[in-house]
Amino acid sequence: MTPQLLSGNEACAIGGLRAGVRFFAGYPITPSTEIAEYLARELPRVGGTYIQMEDEIGSICCISGATAAGLKAMTATSGPGFSLMQEGIGYSVMAELPCVIVNVMRGGPATGSPTRSAQADVMQARHGTHGDHPMVVVCPWSVRECFDLMVMAVNTSERLRMPVVVLTDEIVGHMRERVELPKTPETWRPANPKRPPETYEHYGDETNYDSRIASFGEGYRIHLTGLVHRHDGFPSDDPEVIKWNLDRLHRKVRDNESWLWDLTFEDLGADTVIVCYGSTARSALAAKRQFERKTGRTVGFLRLRMVWPFPLRRLVSLLRSTRRVIVPEMNMGQLNRSVERAVSPDVPVIPVLRYDGEMLTPEEIIDAL
Amino acid sequence: MTHYSLGDEPSDRFLDRFRLDERFPHILCPGCGIGTAMATLVRTLQELGRDPTKLCVVSGIGCSSRVPGYLDCDTFHTLHGRSLAAATGVKLARPDLEVIVFGGDGDTLAIGGNHFIHAARRNLDLNVFVINNRTYGMTGGQYSPTTPTHDIAATAPWGNCERDFDICFMARAAGAMFVARSTTYHVAHLKKMMKLTLTKTGFSVLEIVSQCPTLYGRHQRIGDGVAMLKWMKEKSVDVGKVKDPWGESERFVIGVLHDREEVLPYTKLYQQVREKAAGEQR
Ligand SMILES: Cc1ncc(C[n+]2csc(CCOP(=O)(O)OP(=O)(O)O)c2C)c(N)n1
Numbered sequence: 001m002t003p004q005l006l007s008g009n010e011a012c013a014i015g016g017l018r019a020g021v022r023f024f025a026g027y028p029i030t031p032s033t034e035i036a037e038y039l040a041r042e043l044p045r046v047g048g049t050y051i052q053m054e055d056e057i058g059s060i061c062c063i064s065g066a067t068a069a070g071l072k073a074m075t076a077t078s079g080p081g082f083s084l085m086q087e088g089i090g091y092s093v094m095a096e097l098p099c100v101i102v103n104v105m106r107g108g109p110a111t112g113s114p115t116r117s118a119q120a121d122v123m124q125a126r127h128g129t130h131g132d133h134p135m136v137v138v139c140p141w142s143v144r145e146c147f148d149l150m151v152m153a154v155n156t157s158e159r160l161r162m163p164v165v166v167l168t169d170e171i172v173g174h175m176r177e178r179v180e181l182p183k184t185p186e187t188w189r190p191a192n193p194k195r196p197p198e199t200y201e202h203y204g205d206e207t208n209y210d211s212r213i214a215s216f217g218e219g220y221r222i223h224l225t226g227l228v229h230r231h232d233g234f235p236s237d238d239p240e241v242i243k244w245n246l247d248r249l250h251r252k253v254r255d256n257e258s259w260l261w262d263l264t265f266e267d268l269g270a271d272t273v274i275v276c277y278g279s280t281a282r283s284a285l286a287a288k289r290q291f292e293r294k295t296g297r298t299v300g301f302l303r304l305r306m307v308w309p310f311p312l313r314r315l316v317s318l319l320r321s322t323r324r325v326i327v328p329e330m331n332m333g334q335l336n337r338s339v340e341r342a343v344s345p346d347v348p349v350i351p352v353l354r355y356d357g358e359m360l361t362p363e364e365i366i367d368a369l
Numbered sequence: 370m371t372h373y374s375l376g377d378e379p380s381d382r383f384l385d386r387f388r389l390d391e392r393f394p395h396i397l398c399p400g401c402g403i404g405t406a407m408a409t410l411v412r413t414l415q416e417l418g419r420d421p422t423k424l425c426v427v428s429g430i431g432c433s434s435r436v437p438g439y440l441d442c443d444t445f446h447t448l449h450g451r452s453l454a455a456a457t458g459v460k461l462a463r464p465d466l467e468v469i470v471f472g473g474d475g476d477t478l479a480i481g482g483n484h485f486i487h488a489a490r491r492n493l494d495l496n497v498f499v500i501n502n503r504t505y506g507m508t509g510g511q512y513s514p515t516t517p518t519h520d521i522a523a524t525a526p527w528g529n530c531e532r533d534f535d536i537c538f539m540a541r542a543a544g545a546m547f548v549a550r551s552t553t554y555h556v557a558h559l560k561k562m563m564k565l566t567l568t569k570t571g572f573s574v575l576e577i578v579s580q581c582p583t584l585y586g587r588h589q590r591i592g593d594g595v596a597m598l599k600w601m602k603e604k605s606v607d608v609g610k611v612k613d614p615w616g617e618s619e620r621f622v623i624g625v626l627h628d629r630e631e632v633l634p635y636t637k638l639y640q641q642v643r644e645k646a647a648g649e650q651r
């Protein structure tokens with residue numbers, strides 16, 4: 001392994017590739033295009049496919065076709081494109097098709113500030129598509145972590161048979177760091193479908209995520225639909241089936257929360273804890289260090305690598321003795337509301353917000369400490 | 370299990386292989402032409418000796434798009450308008466599979482119009498069957514991009530003031546290799562056109578003019594399913610009998626309208642990209 005100087009976007013592309021992604025469909029948009037450009041060059045070299053679709057709606061639907069036919073697939077986009085993808089993301093949730101969507105966040109709404117950074121899609125990533133649905137969203141803060149969480153996203157989406165969003169931003173996407181990336185990261189290697197085509201039911205397996213589901217062209221003759229469906233995949237509007245289907249989608253995530261939740265922390269014994277994610281966590285860590293050096297007082301630091309499903313129960317126990325919480329975000333206040341639910345009402349949760357496209361500085365966070 | 374026959378002799382066994390009897394009865398209205406198109410598709414696949422395990426039928430949302438749900442092969446009922454985008458993914462991932470796209474005029478030409486144009490331009494090796502019933506059947510008979518001017522629809526109670534598309538003309542302009550039209554009245558002809566569509570390489574489109582007596586025929590006061598079949602018979606003319614097949618606005622010109630010399634389909638071209646990429650450093 002030789003160290004390389006890479007951007008977060010390149011690391012996302014490499015992470016996908018090394019986790020086994022062999023299909024990319026996308027539409028160019030700043031600040032995510034380097035991911036598409038990297039994969040347009042590298043995918044055909046390994047027998048994979050890159051296709052530039054006519055828009056992001058087409059991209060996400062094209063991906064659902066490729067995954068239904070058995071490939072690991074991903075796309076990369078930013079705000080406006082992410083908005084266009086929402087219906088297709090819901091389809092992948094409903095039909096239980098894996099895929100990874102990288103959203104390199106920029107300022108919004110609408111065309112917003114294409115070349116500026118923001119963390120304003122945290123809520124959209126969770127609730128963007130209609131209907132009750134679970135969502136898995138990871139949020140890297142460094143180039144190396146773009147790679148690691150990309151691998152984790154591919155594995156998780158395959159295992160839980162659902163889309164996973166990798167939420168980065170213009171800062172993380174364009175920042176360059178010296179990294180050494182593993183050539184062959186650990187990937188999920190499932191067993192083949194447990195039953196032969198004659199008795200196979202596409203959604204028959206209730207709790208077990210160790211085998212894969214059948215793909216098109218394997219002789220199983222499966223039916224996939226975005227309608228509420230029964231165990232065998234065929235549509236139904238029977239109230240019992242509707243409830244079973246929705247419960248099933250949510251149960252997959254709920255049952256696996258304990259290994260899904262992913263966060264790092266230090267000094268949680270301190271009175272004040274900074275809860276942060278993504279690029280702002282870099283400023284938050286710098287703020288902690290500078291503040292401690294200057295005042296001699298310790299500040300707690302908790303960084304979410306996975307923002308959804310929100311690790312509420314873990315935060316409740318980790319923040320038991322905390323007297324004050326600071327939540328820095330590059331938006332008008334999105335994740336701080338969820339953090340509020342993890343502490344008792346007398347513990348102030350203080351948002352430190354910046355939404356002018358510039359990075360939140362350590363000084364701004366120190367001011368709140 | 371009751372054997373429901375689609376307008377054939379009950380002893381018509383050859384339908385069985387591609388059709389899921391346990392999914393019947395279907396959702397279509399009495400007199401609807403979509404069942405005829407489906408039965409003809411099944412019969413065509415049977416006659417061509419196609420293997421159901423090597424076939425994927427993709428659709429969007431609408432009455433026409435429900436067809437895959439009755440077929441015994443890999444079937445993919447996607448989002449409204451997105452069948453061609455999804456089929457693109459399937460075909461690129463598995464170029465060895467035969468991919469059929471089945472959908473309505475709204476699904477394929479309105480909400481899915483952009484995907485239709487670009488799939489044709491890319492010359493993906495797809496077989497696209499568009500049921501043209503001149504209306505949005507599933508949502509209750511609103512006007513579609515193929516509803517003729519002045520026709521009455523649920524959302525055009527005073528007459529449609531928009532112009533309609535010619536699906537075949539559009540397919541040709543966008544780069545389709547093969548374009549044909551038939552109707553659900555001309556069943557033998559329809560089967561012949563389906564066969565041709567399925568044996569052509571590259572982006573192939575078959576427009577199937579079909580009757581929606583419940584929502585289109587009633588609004589236009591044409592009558593029930595039988596009356597609409599007669600209406601389609603009277604309005605159709607064979608492509609060999611017209612001077613300019615693209616200049617007809619009052620009649621359905623049926624037959625092969627466009628059959629160009631084949632060029633390499635997208636999957637073959639992309640294979641060349643792979644070979645080049647594997648051999649060169651960049
Ligand atoms: C995004 C979206 N918009 C609207 C609809 C509602 N919708 C369902 S089917 C349909 C039109 C169907 O018409 P067509 O494609 O012509 O097929 P037909 O039912 O006539 O066979 C519409 C508008 C939808 N399902 N999804």
